[in-house]
Every structure is written in structure tokens, then in C-alpha cells.
Amino acid sequence: MSIITTFYKYYQNFKKKKYSNKVKKVANIVGNDLKVNGPSYVTPKTELGNNVNFNGIKIQGHGKVIIGDNFHSGIECMLITDIHNYDNGKSIPYDETVISKDIIIKDNVWIGNKVTILAGVTIEEGAIIQAGSVVVNNIPKYGIAGGHPAKVFKYRDKEHYEQLKKEKKFH
Numbered sequence: 462m463s464i465i466t467t468f469y470k471y472y473q474n475f476k477k478k479k480y481s482n483k484v485k486k487v488a489n490i491v492g493n494d495l496k497v498n499g500p501s502y503v504t505p506k507t508e509l510g511n512n513v514n515f516n517g518i519k520i521q522g523h524g525k526v527i528i529g530d531n532f533h534s535g536i537e538c539m540l541i542t543d544i545h546n547y548d549n550g551k552s553i554p555y556d557e558t559v560i561s562k563d564i565i566i567k568d569n570v571w572i573g574n575k576v577t578i579l580a581g582v583t584i585e586e587g588a589i590i591q592a593g594s595v596v597v598n599n600i601p602k603y604g605i606a607g608g609h610p611a612k613v614f615k616y617r618d619k620e621h622y623e624q625l626k627k628e629k630k631f632h
Contacts, residue, residue, distance in 0.1 A: 484515070492530065499536055506542075510568065512631055524561035524580060531631045532566060535574030535592060540564050542580045567602075569626070587622055 480497035488503045492511035499517030503509075507520055510530035517536040520526050524542025543559050550556030562581035566572075570584050573592030584590070584600045591607025600606050603622060604613040 480515075484509075504542075522561055522580065523559065525563040526566075527563070528566045529568035529570065529586070531569045533571045533632065535572060535576065537575045538572055538577070540578045544580050569622075569631070587617055589617070 477496070477498055480499065480501055481495055484495065484497050484501055484503050485491050487505060488507040488509055489505055490508040492509055492513065494512045495509060496512075496514045498515065501515040501517060502519045502521070504520055504522070504526065506523070506525040508525070508527045510528060510532065512531045513528055514533045516534055518534045518538045518540070520540045520542075522540075522542030526540055526542060542564055543561050545555035546558035546560055547555040550558060560580075564578055564580065565583040566578075567584060567586040567588075569587045570589070572578070572584075572590040573594070575593050576590050576596065577594070578584070578590075578596040582596050582599060584596065585602040585604070587603045588600045589605045590596060590600065590611060591605070593609075594607045594611040595609045596606070597610040600611065600613065603617040603619055605615040605617065606613045608614075
């Protein structure tokens with residue numbers, strides 16, 4: 462192995478450790494086996510389960526974000542827990558009021574690159590969100606969703622999923 466390759470691997474591991482430490486320092490709860498492979502930002506109201514994998518995620522707002530076990534994200538994902546008061550505000554297009562809503566992502570969820578999840582959404586167990594999607598409504602268990610706004614277009618094979626879960630075969 463060349464010295465350049467060795468240095469590159471060392472540098473990549475250094476960055477991953479730096480990203481992981483930052484998430485661990487800020488998040489309220491962090492389970493075991495956190496992996497942070499790209500720049501990621503969480504809030505003090507973030508709760509992470511076990512085997513959470515971030516490849517570059519940004520969580521912003523004042524609402525709580527709960528992410529379950531065996532979560533995987535693509536790069537440049539965003540979770541936004543705040544919305545502006547546009548319906549009952551004192552000015553147009555919105556006033557200074559911030560409305561915060563929680564985001565809940567259950568176990569074994571995978572979201573692709575550049576996915577945006579908006580305030581008040583729950584993504585149920587085993588769901589997959591296609592790259593580039595904007596999630597504005599809840600996604601059901603085993604749902605595979607995509608688009609803008611994200612809509613379920615398919616479901617996972619429930620029996621196969623449950624068998625892998627039973628055998629504890631998590632990536």
C-alpha cells in the first residue's frame with residue numbers, strides 16, 4: 462500500500478471520528494454503533510437508536526427528532542421540524558411565530574440521497590424513501606415512497622423482511 466493510500470485512509474477515518482464525536486456531543490440520546498461518514502448536524506432534541514448510519518444529514522428546528530435502530534441515510538438529507546405561521550399570523554407571507562412539530566423515524570428505515578423530511582412526519586418501520594424525495598405525509602410500515610411530495614408506490618416483501626429481522630441480519 463502506498464503512503465498516499467495510507468494517508469488517505471487515515472484522513473478519512475479521522476474525519477468520520479470527528480463527525481461522530483460532534484453528533485454524540487450534541488444529540489440528547491445516542492445508541493450504540495453510530496456511524497457518521499459525512500458532515501452531519503443534529504439538535505439537542507435528537508434521539509438516535511442503535512446502528513444509526515449518517516452519510517451527511519442536517520437536522521434543524523426546535524422539534525424533537527427520534528430515529529430508531531438500523532437507520533441509514535444517503536448524502537445531503539435534511540429533516541426540518543419547524544414551519545412558519547402563515548395561516549393565523551400577524552403578517553404576510555408569515556409572522557415571527559415558529560411552529561415546531563416532531564419527526565419520528567422508526568426502526569430499519571433507509572432514506573436515499575437528498576431526501577427532505579418535513580415537520581410532523583412519521584416514517585414507520587421498514588420504510589424506504591427514494592432519493593430526491595420530499596416527505597410531507599406519514600409513510601406506512603414497509604412502504605417504499607418517492608417523489609415530491611413522496612407517495613408510496615410499492616411495499617417491501619413483508620415475509621422476507623420479517624425473516625431477516627428475526628435472524629437479526631442488519632446492515
